[in-house]
Amino acid sequence: MGYSQLCRRGHELLDATLTLSVVAIVVGMTACASGLPARSEHTDKASFFRPTATIEDIMRWMVDPAADAVWDAVVTVGTVDGIKTTQPETDDDWRALRRHAITLVEATNLLLIDGRRVAGTESHSALPGIDLEPGEIELLVADDRETWTRLVHELHDAGVGVMDAVVATDVDGLLVAGDQLDLACENCHSVYWYPGYGGRPDDVP
Numbered sequence: 001m002g003y004s005q006l007c008r009r010g011h012e013l014l015d016a017t018l019t020l021s022v023v024a025i026v027v028g029m030t031a032c033a034s035g036l037p038a039r040s041e042h043t044d045k046a047s048f049f050r051p052t053a054t055i056e057d058i059m060r061w062m063v064d065p066a067a068d069a070v071w072d073a074v075v076t077v078g079t080v081d082g083i084k085t086t087q088p089e090t091d092d093d094w095r096a097l098r099r100h101a102i103t104l105v106e107a108t109n110l111l112l113i114d115g116r117r118v119a120g121t122e123s124h125s126a127l128p129g130i131d132l133e134p135g136e137i138e139l140l141v142a143d144d145r146e147t148w149t150r151l152v153h154e155l156h157d158a159g160v161g162v163m164d165a166v167v168a169t170d171v172d173g174l175l176v177a178g179d180q181l182d183l184a185c186e187n188c189h190s191v192y193w194y195p196g197y198g199g200r201p202d203d204v205p
């Protein structure tokens with residue numbers, strides 16, 4: 001008998017009898033009223049974090065600016081005077097990149113918190129028919145948490161690659177890590193944001 005059935009049964013018995021067993025039932029019902037250990041654990045877990053921003057917010061205000069800083073850190077342009085490369089030079093340049101790298105890495109943990117909305121109710125697909133609506137994305141995420149987690153972890157690992165290159169002040173490494181980062185973004189967007197567009201086959205989540 002499940003615990004809730006037990007509680008319900010306890011109520012029925014209490015109505016029907018006034019024998020000694022009432023004592024046991026009352027004790028049992030007190031346990032029901034004070035909450036099952038399993039139930040209170042669940043409640044604690046559900047209320048422990050306070051997911052305030054949406055996934056869209058985290059993308060727009062944390063992940064995207066940090067990734068842009070990484071991609072813009074090494075730029076090669078052709079000018080009339082020849083090829084010109086801009087790259088991080090000073091301690092301050094590298095420190096700024098480190099700040100962005102840690103944001104990228106740890107934002108991934110925020111993306112794994114249960115109960116975070118994909119977007120606010122006012123948000124709608126910018127390209128209907130190509131971009132999914134937030135509600136549709138939410139269903140996809142809820143339906144297959146494992147794939148979501150795997151793709152978030154890919155972003156985490158790409159962020160760690162960026163961090164490693166930054167700590168080593170390795171410009172070439174930063175370029176390679178930037179490519180990996182781009183791939184991690186695309187791998188997730190092509191599943192949840194614009195599936196079927198730009199070409200990953202449907203059967204490769």
Ligand code: HEC
Pocket residue numbers: 055056059060063064067111118119123133134137148151152155181182184185186188189192193
């Ligand atoms: C694990 C999945 C996942 C990864 C990885 C991911 N994104 Fe997203 N991203 C989403 C989802 C889902 C949306 C759609 C949310 C919405 O706008 O409704 C989104 C939307 C966005 C948006 C649009 C936000 C807006 O204002 O509407 C930007 C910009 C963005 N992502 C940038 C990035 C960049 C840059 C990366 C890689 C560095 C990245 N994302 C990696 C899932 C992901």
